[in-house]
Amino acid sequence: MILATTVNDVKEQVKVWRALGLSVGLVPTMGYLHEGHQSLIKRAVEENDRVVVSVFVNPIQFAPNEDLESYPRDLDADCRLCQETGAAMVFHPEPSEMYAEDFTTFVDMTGVTKELCGKSRPTHFRGVCTVVNKLFNIVTPDRAYFGQKDAQQLAVIRRMVRDLNMNLEIVGCPIIREADGLAKSSRNTYLSDEERKAALVLSKAIFAGEKLIKDGEQDGEKVLAAMREIIEAEPLARIDYVEMVKWDSIEIYHRADVPVLVAIAVYIGKTRLIDNFIAE
Ligand code: AMP
Numbered sequence: 001m002i003l004a005t006t007v008n009d010v011k012e013q014v015k016v017w018r019a020l021g022l023s024v025g026l027v028p029t030m031g032y033l034h035e036g037h038q039s040l041i042k043r044a045v046e047e048n049d050r051v052v053v054s055v056f057v058n059p060i061q062f063a064p065n066e067d068l069e070s071y072p073r074d075l076d077a078d079c080r081l082c083q084e085t086g087a088a089m090v091f092h093p094e095p096s097e098m099y100a101e102d103f104t105t106f107v108d109m110t111g112v113t114k115e116l117c118g119k120s121r122p123t124h125f126r127g128v129c130t131v132v133n134k135l136f137n138i139v140t141p142d143r144a145y146f147g148q149k150d151a152q153q154l155a156v157i158r159r160m161v162r163d164l165n166m167n168l169e170i171v172g173c174p175i176i177r178e179a180d181g182l183a184k185s186s187r188n189t190y191l192s193d194e195e196r197k198a199a200l201v202l203s204k205a206i207f208a209g210e211k212l213i214k215d216g217e218q219d220g221e222k223v224l225a226a227m228r229e230i231i232e233a234e235p236l237a238r239i240d241y242v243e244m245v246k247w248d249s250i251e252i253y254h255r256a257d258v259p260v261l262v263a264i265a266v267y268i269g270k271t272r273l274i275d276n277f278i279a280e
Pocket residue numbers: 028029030031035036037039040145146147148149150173174175176177183184185186
């Protein structure tokens with residue numbers, strides 16, 4: 001497996017693959033890889049001749065008060081996981097390789113970025129869209145893989161690709177969970193033992209909401225109230241949002257009679273965790 005740190009090295013290698021007529025898949029990540037990321041890489045390896053995994057903690061998607069500095073990093077372990085899973089290349093650039101000092105071009109969106117995480121983190125998706133756009137231009141993949149764990153991000157990227165006529169397919173992959181239900185996340189490492197237990201309210205609320213809709217409840221207010229009650233019973237939990245939106249447009253919509261995304265963001269102590277389900 002190749003470890004590339006410069007844009008030029010990636011472009012040169014992709015050129016070689018293209019000359020051989022090989023297809024290329026891309027899995028963008030911020031590293032500290034776990035089985036959630038690995039499921040994306042596996043799927044990409046199944047569907048493409050060569051797979052590039054980017055490992056880049058993208059500074060411009062973090063607000064000044066967020067966890068850019070403390071975000072967990074372990075490149076050696078990430079490379080081992082990528083190699084074992086069949087990736088052909090890890091792309092791990094320094095921030096200065098991606099952003100020149102006089103970098104001034106951003107990809108911004110409206111609408112789909114207005115609610116949920118876009119509301120709590122107003123500059124987040126501009127950073128995500130910009131870096132994903134750059135990665136698409138550097139790797140020129142046939143397919144790129146994103147987890148439903150970050151459901152709004154998946155919707156945002158799909159919309160960006162459609163709106164800007166980008167030449168690739170976006171593949172969404174299901175949420176991978178710990179045995180007890182907690183969605184796998186690099187940020188779970190921030191949790192103390194006590195917080196780890198408390199964090200189970202997220203998946204409990206998600207499963208309860210999902211079951212209510214499956215059993216026929218269409219009233220979004222009732223579903224959201226039941227979910228809030230579960231989370232509020234946990235003293236270490238503080239709700240950022242518990243919301244229901246249309247899955248394609250991410251507009252607030254409180255009736256489960258069209259495909260809806262029910263998404264939550266909850267602070268457990270200082271750690272902000274997200275989870276969701278889609279009811280179609
Ligand atoms: P991150 O490194 O957190 O930026 O995540 C990189 C990619 O992996 C994103 O597309 C995430 O949605 C996806 N991902 C992260 N955690 C999970 C999970 N538990 N299940 C499925 N996909 C995930």
